[in-house]
Amino acid sequence: MKIQLLFPTGCLTFLFCCCTGKPDTSRPEASVAPDSIPAVQIPAPDTVPKPILIRKALLYDKHTLDDTYAYKDTTRRFQWDKIKAGLATVEKIRNLHAQWGILQNYRNRNGEAPLVRNFRRDSYKRVADTLGVERYQSVPLYLTTDTGVPELYGHDGSLVKYLGKPDTASRFAEIETVYTRGTWKVPDKYLRLIDDTVSFNKVIFVDRVNQNIATLEKSDTAWLVRSMNPATTGVHRPPYAQETPLGIFVIQEKKPRMIYLVDGSTATGGFAPYASRFSNGGYIHGVPVNAPRTGLIEFSPTLGTTPRSHMCVRNATSHAKFIYDWAPVNGALVFVFD
Secondary structure (H helix, E strand, C coil): CCCEECCCCCCCCCCCCCCCCCCCCCCCCCCCCHHCCCCCCCCCCCCCCCCCCCCCCCCCCCCCCCCEECCCCCECCCCHHHHHHHHHHHHHHHHHCCEEEECCCCCHHCCCCCCCEEEEEECCCCEECCCCCEEECCCCEEEEEEECCEEEEEEEEEEEEEECCCCCCCCCCEECCCEEEEEEEEEEEEEECCCCCCCCCCEEEEEEECCCEEEEEECCCCCEEEEEEEECCCCCCCEECCCCCCEEEEEEEEEEEEEEEECCCEEEEEHHHHHEEEEEEEECCCCCCCCCCCCEEEEEEEEEECCEEECCCCCHHHHHHHHHHCCCCCCCEEEEEC
């Protein structure tokens, strides 16, 4: 089966309004012609899509990064081309007025997913599908023509389009995945439907390559940049640490203090403040506080450097609190990209 990812390798060229605080109405708005936006996975609405407009109007202005900035002997940047492509997807989602849902199986609460048709097992006996999505905490995706054995796994927290059920007696629902193209069947117990009043007007973009994070909010005519900050994503260091997964996720729950364990034990290692969970055990959170310390830590020099977290997206603590207060559960999207 062919799987097409949301973000292609090609880049867009565009102008960007570099104001802060209130929008500068004297300057032209940034825009991208609709036909130059990379193909996305949601069918286009009947109406012609409008250009994606971005303005800076920061609500959080601590530790703010420039559009491009120095890192060691290189330059890092915010990939506004890919952010615009993501926002184009969000616009299409908003215009479809469809029923949306979230794949859910945090800590296998809804039952361990069955083995997929083709899987691999690593040296730590962890099972993953052919795309590298691990079985633990994931959701089985079945072909629409075969509900005997699942074909792939879907990440917990993934946004999906709900297509309905073949009949009321069926325990399977039909869905369309957003980050990768595909129509699947999934057991009801792994699917949470989102209230149809949700409009997805708040989006968080996490860049694994440049180790930064941006939050954007929809206004009447544009997407407003609310913060631009350094972040630290997950590192591949089995068997405990994992990469922050790529995809389009929904904020699922919040914890003022997310308790974590010492690797390989049941001992409490400390806590991460203002944690917003979006996939599996992946949270957007503040600087970790190792036990026995109890006071909050505002910033770490490792933020924005190299991946080192356990799947989570580490932020300055005050920025994590901003997201904690700003992004609604089941109503804010998280894009993780390279």
